[in-house]
Amino acid sequence: MEALDYHAEERRKAEFNLDEMKIVWAGSRRNYELSDRVARLVASDPVFRKDNRTMLTRKDLFKDTLRKAAHAWKRIIDLRLSEEEANMLRSYVDQPAFTDLHWGMFIPAIKGQGTSEQHEKWLPMAYKMQIIGCYAQTELGHGSNVQGLETTATFDPQTDEFDLHSPTLTSSKWWPGGLGKVSTHAVVYARLITGGQDHGVHGFIVQLRGLDDHLPLPGITVGDIGMKFGSGAYNSMDNGLLRFDHVRIPRNQMLMRVSQVTREGKFVQSDVPRQLVYGTMVYVRQTIVSDASCALARAVCIATRYSAVRRQFGSQNGGPEIQVIDYKTQQSRLFPLLASAYAFRFVGEWLKWLYTDVTQRLQANDFSTLPEAHACTAGLKSMTTSVTADAIEECRKLCGGHGYLSNSGLPELFAVYIPTCTYEGDNVVLLLQVARFLMKTVSQLGSGKKPVGTTAYMGRAEHLMQCRCEVEMAQDWLKPSTILEAFEARAVRMSIACAKSLGKFSNPEDGFAELSPDLVEVAIAHCQLIVVSKFLEKLQQDIPGKGVKRQLEILCNVYALHLLHKHLGDFVATGCITPNQGALANEQLRLLYAQVRPNAIALVDAFNYTDHYLGSILGCYDGNVYQKLYQEAWKDPLNDTVVPDGYLEYLRPILKQHIRTARL
Numbered sequence: 001m002e003a004l005d006y007h008a009e010e011r012r013k014a015e016f017n018l019d020e021m022k023i024v025w026a027g028s029r030r031n032y033e034l035s036d037r038v039a040r041l042v043a044s045d046p047v048f049r050k051d052n053r054t055m056l057t058r059k060d061l062f063k064d065t066l067r068k069a070a071h072a073w074k075r076i077i078d079l080r081l082s083e084e085e086a087n088m089l090r091s092y093v094d095q096p097a098f099t100d101l102h103w104g105m106f107i108p109a110i111k112g113q114g115t116s117e118q119h120e121k122w123l124p125m126a127y128k129m130q131i132i133g134c135y136a137q138t139e140l141g142h143g144s145n146v147q148g149l150e151t152t153a154t155f156d157p158q159t160d161e162f163d164l165h166s167p168t169l170t171s172s173k174w175w176p177g178g179l180g181k182v183s184t185h186a187v188v189y190a191r192l193i194t195g196g197q198d199h200g201v202h203g204f205i206v207q208l209r210g211l212d213d214h215l216p217l218p219g220i221t222v223g224d225i226g227m228k229f230g231s232g233a234y235n236s237m238d239n240g241l242l243r244f245d246h247v248r249i250p251r252n253q254m255l256m257r258v259s260q261v262t263r264e265g266k267f268v269q270s271d272v273p274r275q276l277v278y279g280t281m282v283y284v285r286q287t288i289v290s291d292a293s294c295a296l297a298r299a300v301c302i303a304t305r306y307s308a309v310r311r312q313f314g315s316q317n318g319g320p321e322i323q324v325i326d327y328k329t330q331q332s333r334l335f336p337l338l339a340s341a342y343a344f345r346f347v348g349e350w351l352k353w354l355y356t357d358v359t360q361r362l363q364a365n366d367f368s369t370l371p372e373a374h375a376c377t378a379g380l381k382s383m384t385t386s387v388t389a390d391a392i393e394e395c396r397k398l399c400g401g402h403g404y405l406s407n408s409g410l411p412e413l414f415a416v417y418i419p420t421c422t423y424e425g426d427n428v429v430l431l432l433q434v435a436r437f438l439m440k441t442v443s444q445l446g447s448g449k450k451p452v453g454t455t456a457y458m459g460r461a462e463h464l465m466q467c468r469c470e471v472e473m474a475q476d477w478l479k480p481s482t483i484l485e486a487f488e489a490r491a492v493r494m495s496i497a498c499a500k501s502l503g504k505f506s507n508p509e510d511g512f513a514e515l516s517p518d519l520v521e522v523a524i525a526h527c528q529l530i531v532v533s534k535f536l537e538k539l540q541q542d543i544p545g546k547g548v549k550r551q552l553e554i555l556c557n558v559y560a561l562h563l564l565h566k567h568l569g570d571f572v573a574t575g576c577i578t579p580n581q582g583a584l585a586n587e588q589l590r591l592l593y594a595q596v597r598p599n600a601i602a603l604v605d606a607f608n609y610t611d612h613y614l615g616s617i618l619g620c621y622d623g624n625v626y627q628k629l630y631q632e633a634w635k636d637p638l639n640d641t642v643v644p645d646g647y648l649e650y651l652r653p654i655l656k657q658h659i660r661t662a663r664l
């Protein structure tokens with residue numbers, strides 16, 4: 001018998017080839033096939049079950065995480081999965097774990113900042129997980145200000161060792177994932193001191209726990225920092241604290257690609273810029289942008305499928321009520337998020353390319369594109385995670401009351417996702433880095449230095465400062481060059497206005513601090529331009545499949561025009577468009593929503609998420625929401641007994657007292 005599909009009618013309405021769209025979303029046919037196979041492998045394995053995890057105590061959740069990580073590792077070995085497949089498997093297991101930090105930061109830190117001898121020594125052990133590592137940078141007193149870290153690594157020429165020490169309470173390492181209970185090793189960031197001189201923050205490989213008994217080594221105090229936001233969620237991770245009491249490590253455990261300390265204790269700064277010490281953060285920020293599209297797509301998939309099932313009001317002659325997805329307000333809240341998921345996917349692909357390119361250049365000692373890579377990763381990490389965090393909450397609201405149920409999947413997704421706005425760089429702090437980069441670019445405009453890459457548009461500042469938008473009718477807003485010019489003109493005009501205001505301050509740093517809220521807005525305008533332009537560039541590619549390109553064009557226009565509508569004040573105040581042109585953009589946006597509507601379910605099907613990964617009754621593929629909600633309610637432990645525990649002690653006495661009072 002064919003399974004019920006409550007979305008069958010919706011799926012029939014789609015105007016494009018779904019299989020081809022799945023390939024576009026995955027990046028290539030090969031990626032699609034790999035990811036589909038691995039997702040199904042995880043979904044069908046009972047060890048990876050996750051529907052009960054919000055009910056677990058912290059200890060049970062943590063043990064469950066260890067069990068899943070061990071099982072995942074066994075599957076990776078048994079099935080001889082490639083590194084790419086193994087990463088996919090971990091992400092489909094979908095439970096934050098120490099392995100994220102081991103593979104995502106510890107190994108990349110050694111690769112990026114270690115010498116070839118250090119690679120040879122440490123990487124084979126790390127790849128086999130004979131050692132497990134974390135990334136211990138943040139301290140109780142300092143996170144954003146990395147130069148303010150207090151842990152010291154003092155070189156002792158007598159013994160050829162570093163002495164690692166936590167001189168104050170605030171120097172305690174605080175937050176590193178995987179540190180609390182699991183890691184045997186860490187890359188620790190500490191101030192390097194030689195001959196009484198402070199050379200700033202560098203990375204050191206430090207063993208924390210015994211490899212036989214897992215006990216902390218002498219001089220090391222280590223533990224978990226405690227429960228975090230929400231139930232389940234990020235509490236599967238052992239974010240830790242760490243203190244050193246004069247712990248000794250050999251000199252060759254300082255990561256020495258950027259700077260070296262010789263046997264005599266001489267500090268040698270190589271030609272490599274010191275910012276490469278921050279390289280692991282740049283790498284992870286880039287991955288976070290792709291992850292943002294996944295998390296956003298997940299929330300949007302749940303809200304879209306549920307909005308097609310849910311009906312409220314408007315029944316005619318006893319017929320069905322209106323599907324809430326047909327309300328224009330629902331569409332205007334949901335479809336820009338759907339478009340953003342696609343937009344972030346494509347900008348994530350591009351950022352990966354940029355990162356690979358800069359890495360290859362760095363290997364050839366070409367550091368010229370490092371500032372741009374830093375600005376793009378910092379800005380896009382900040383923008384995409386802020387939008388995604390807000391969007392998950394919006395999707396919860398789009399699902400009405402049922403969105404607040406844990407089994408909608410949205411509360412846990414939100415709780416897991418929101419720290420992304422803080423870790424790997426607080427989002428405001430990162431936008432200020434972008435603003436610095438932009439102000440520097442503007443200040444060099446007159447010098448003959450031509451801006452390149454994502455700031456190339458500033459080279460056309462003269463034109464962009466005075467160009468006039470030519471839109472006369474709503475449909476004029478569908479022209480890619482019109483959209484692009486409006487976004488470029490807005491970004492350049494806001495940048496130059498801020499640069500002029502900065503010029504009025506005698507001390508530039510005072511000006512930067514005073515104008516920082518405006519500078520954040522400038523950085524956002526620049527980042528939005530990058531996302532819009534990369535979406536438009538994607539559309540220049542050959543995209544096969546009936547109707548696929550057309551749908552992407554619609555989504556690209558939705559993405560750009562909803563931003564224009566949301567930031568209308570910026571566009572009008574800078575004179576890039578008139579208020580009437582803003583109104584025409586909004587008119588066009590409404591027409592676009594009507595074009596998205598019949599394709600909405602298929603557009604979220606294209607994410608190819610299994611029900612296991614989605615973890616949401618509201619978002620289940622077959623749309624059989626009510627029956628599943630009803631069945632699930634009976635599985636709650638509170639329903640194990642008809643009369644709740646505590647009735648005799650606490651409820652009955654009150655009820656009886658009430659009866660007595662009533663009788664009086």
Ligand SMILES: CC/C=C\C/C=C\C/C=C\C/C=C\C/C=C\C/C=C\CC/C=C/C(=O)SCCNC(=O)CCNC(=O)[C@H](O)C(C)(C)COP(=O)(O)OP(=O)(O)OC[C@H]1O[C@@H](n2cnc3c(N)ncnc32)[C@H](O)[C@@H]1OP(=O)(O)O
Binds near residue numbers: 104147279422
């Ligand atoms: C239950 C499950 C259910 C559902 C699951 C669902 C979904 C899950 C979905 C998604 C999860 C998402 C992602 C997970 C993926 C991986 C992550 C896993 C875990 C995360 C763990 C987190 C780890 C961390 O947080 S590590 C610590 C990170 N710390 C920071 O980021 C600190 C931020 N601060 C800084 O970076 C710097 O201090 C600074 C702010 C940049 C300032 O530095 P500094 O003072 O030194 O620099 P200046 O401002 O003076 O600038 C000098 C100069 O340098 C340039 N510069 C600065 N940084 C860099 C750089 N990185 N690269 C290159 N250049 C740099 C700067 O621009 C200046 O240049 P100029 O001199 O030219 O102006």
Ligand SMILES: Cc1cc2nc3c(=O)[nH]c(=O)nc-3n(C[C@H](O)[C@H](O)[C@H](O)COP(=O)(O)OP(=O)(O)OC[C@H]3O[C@@H](n4cnc5c(N)ncnc54)[C@H](O)[C@@H]3O)c2cc1C
Binds near residue numbers: 428
């Ligand atoms: C779940 C989670 C996992 C983490 N994992 C790790 C890990 O594995 N390893 C690790 O080393 N660290 C980790 N961290 C730490 C994380 O990197 C830091 O918390 C983060 O970098 C922010 O730093 P902070 O906590 O010092 O925030 P703060 O800088 O204290 O921020 C507080 C407020 O001050 C504002 N602010 C700060 N500086 C400025 C400024 N210059 N201008 C304007 N406003 C400013 C911020 O915008 C924010 O609103 C993790 C954190 C979390 C929440």
